[in-house]
Amino acid sequence: MQNVAVLVGSLRRDSINLRFAKALEKLAESKLKFTYLDIGSLPHYNDDLWANPPESVLTLKRQIAAADGVLFVTPEYMRDIPGVLTNAIYWAARPYGKSAWNGKPGAIVGTSPGVIGTAAAQVHLRSLLSTINVTLMGEPQVYFQTKPGLIDDSFTVTDEGSRAFLQGWVDKFSAWIDRHGEERQQAAAE
Numbered sequence: 001m002q003n004v005a006v007l008v009g010s011l012r013r014d015s016i017n018l019r020f021a022k023a024l025e026k027l028a029e030s031k032l033k034f035t036y037l038d039i040g041s042l043p044h045y046n047d048d049l050w051a052n053p054p055e056s057v058l059t060l061k062r063q064i065a066a067a068d069g070v071l072f073v074t075p076e077y078m079r080d081i082p083g084v085l086t087n088a089i090y091w092a093a094r095p096y097g098k099s100a101w102n103g104k105p106g107a108i109v110g111t112s113p114g115v116i117g118t119a120a121a122q123v124h125l126r127s128l129l130s131t132i133n134v135t136l137m138g139e140p141q142v143y144f145q146t147k148p149g150l151i152d153d154s155f156t157v158t159d160e161g162s163r164a165f166l167q168g169w170v171d172k173f174s175a176w177i178d179r180h181g182e183e184r185q186q187a188a189a190e
């Protein structure tokens with residue numbers, strides 16, 4: 001079983017991105033164990049706080065460091081990603097030289113009610129993550145347009161075609177973590 005640290009870029013109780021993450025978790029239950037990171041408890045990024053780092057920051061960094069892979073589930077805000085997600089990325093990237101992200105196998109998904117399904121936000125996020133050396137899976141890309149009933153209350157994707165596509169995504173992400181996790185271990189041993 002691979003441990004995946006999951007960052008959902010919405011704090012809403014009824015977030016469609018949280019629901020989408022849970023649908024992926026259900027499809028992945030034999031392969032991936034999801035840990036949802038509490039990014040809502042983090043303070044706004046401030047270098048000064050490293051003098052006495054908040055427990056929420058230390059927990060975030062510990063959970064990312066312990067994970068085999070990271071998954072970003074992003075809403076789209078103003079064609080970009082929400083500030084709460086950017087803030088979490090900043091915290092885990094610091095202090096300089098002690099980033100938790102370096103070489104982590106990762107993937108981006110997202111959903112919105114709009115037809116482009118967070119595609120614009122994901123371009124920004126991909127660019128941001130390339131600066132901190134997350135080993136991001138390129139394909140398949142997931143731009144999921146949420147429609148009523150598409151994910152039911154037990155987190156099942158009700159449309160067969162969408163479910164098959166997302167199952168394929170889960171399998172590829174699991175293989176991606178395997179492949180790049182081994183690379184990280186080899187690099188650490190050298």
Ligand code: FNR
Binds near residue numbers: 010011018077080
């Ligand atoms: C949005 N929304 C939105 N949707 C989109 O497809 N493209 C966009 O650029 C934006 N911009 C945007 C800005 C702000 C400030 C908000 C609050 C919302 C709508 C957004 O997709 C919708 O509210 C989703 O439900 C947000 O995701 P969660 O919170 O349900 O996961």
